[in-house]
Amino acid sequence: MGGALLDHWMSGGENFTIVDPMLEQAPDNVRLVKDRAAIADDRFDTIIVAIKPQMIDDVLPDYAANLGDDGYVLSIAAGASAARLKKAMGGAPVVRVMPNLPAAVGKGTSGVLAGPDVSEAQASHAMEMMQRTGTAIAVESEDMLDRATAVAGSGPGYVFEIARAYVAAAEELGFAPDQARALVLGTMEGTIAMALANPDTALEDLRNSVTSKGGTTAAGLDALNGDGGLSDTLSATLQSAYDRAVELR
Numbered sequence: 001m002g003g004a005l006l007d008h009w010m011s012g013g014e015n016f017t018i019v020d021p022m023l024e025q026a027p028d029n030v031r032l033v034k035d036r037a038a039i040a041d042d043r044f045d046t047i048i049v050a051i052k053p054q055m056i057d058d059v060l061p062d063y064a065a066n067l068g069d070d071g072y073v074l075s076i077a078a079g080a081s082a083a084r085l086k087k088a089m090g091g092a093p094v095v096r097v098m099p100n101l102p103a104a105v106g107k108g109t110s111g112v113l114a115g116p117d118v119s120e121a122q123a124s125h126a127m128e129m130m131q132r133t134g135t136a137i138a139v140e141s142e143d144m145l146d147r148a149t150a151v152a153g154s155g156p157g158y159v160f161e162i163a164r165a166y167v168a169a170a171e172e173l174g175f176a177p178d179q180a181r182a183l184v185l186g187t188m189e190g191t192i193a194m195a196l197a198n199p200d201t202a203l204e205d206l207r208n209s210v211t212s213k214g215g216t217t218a219a220g221l222d223a224l225n226g227d228g229g230l231s232d233t234l235s236a237t238l239q240s241a242y243d244r245a246v247e248l249r
């Protein structure tokens with residue numbers, strides 16, 4: 001995820017250094033080092049946490065000394081609370097963000113939460129960084145950031161899975177894989193574009209505009225969610241992801 005964001009962050013004026021034990025190549029103009037020892041004497045305006053949440057307590061404390069006096073920590077890690085990050089980073093201010101993977105194509109949707117002691121300048125720098133990767137929405141509490149993680153951070157996983165199952169069903173109906181993929185992704189893209197172009201129209205009304213009485217869509221929708229099973233599945237999906245974010249705090 002860090003790499004996808006970096007590609008878009010680089011359109012700003014900052015200089016970037018990556019610390020990654022395994023990465024072989026960084027984008028042009030980005031310094032890459034294998035471990036913290038190589039930057040032991042360096043100070044940074046922002047330290048970006050893009051490691052797995054489970055590694056934070058082991059890895060981060062070494063970096064506390066690398067943060068400049070007016071610096072802040074920007075974390076993309078799911079769940080890991082501002083308090084936990086702040087403690088690991090010697091009391092530094094922390095902005096938590098939750099991006100999602102379409103940031104890789106400049107169409108990310110991020111939540112942004114300024115933790116305690118974050119200055120306005122730091123909060124607006126973090127917001128501007130995330131806006132370089134797509135849309136960014138400020139949230140008011142850590143709990144809402146964890147809920148945004150369940151909806152949007154993990155969301156591309158659900159959408160890819162829905163698309164995969166939809167394509168598989170089209171193949172079962174007789175289409176070749178490339179035809180099935182083109183029909184499904186084209187339909188999804190056009191449908192989303194139409195919803196975005198009609199922000200004041202309820203999604204239910206848009207759905208109804210496809211659904212002729214006694215027609216094919218009504219038959220399909222009855223099978224899809226006539227008993228509310230799809231709605232229940234989506235509620236359980238978001239609840240499970242949110243519960244996991246809470247466990248990772």
Ligand SMILES: NC(=O)C1=CN([C@@H]2O[C@H](COP(=O)(O)OP(=O)(O)OC[C@H]3O[C@@H](n4cnc5c(N)ncnc54)[C@H](OP(=O)(O)O)[C@@H]3O)[C@@H](O)[C@H]2O)C=CC1
Pocket residue numbers: 001002019020021022023050051052053055059076077078098099100101153154
């Ligand atoms: N994937 C996604 O869609 C999203 C992920 N996130 C968050 O982004 C973070 C990274 O997730 P993701 O990109 O999926 O995971 P990855 O495992 O792909 O990325 C983690 C990166 O951290 C590197 N790393 C491991 N150990 C160290 C270390 N000691 N010092 C420095 N770097 C290290 C890893 O290197 P190596 O490969 O060698 O282990 C890897 O490049 C997580 O906190 C996750 O919650 C947030 C939103 C969306």
Ligand SMILES: O=C(O)[C@@H]1CCC=N1
Pocket residue numbers: 078149153154
């Ligand atoms: O699955 C995860 O934990 C990360 C956070 C959101 C998306 N991927």
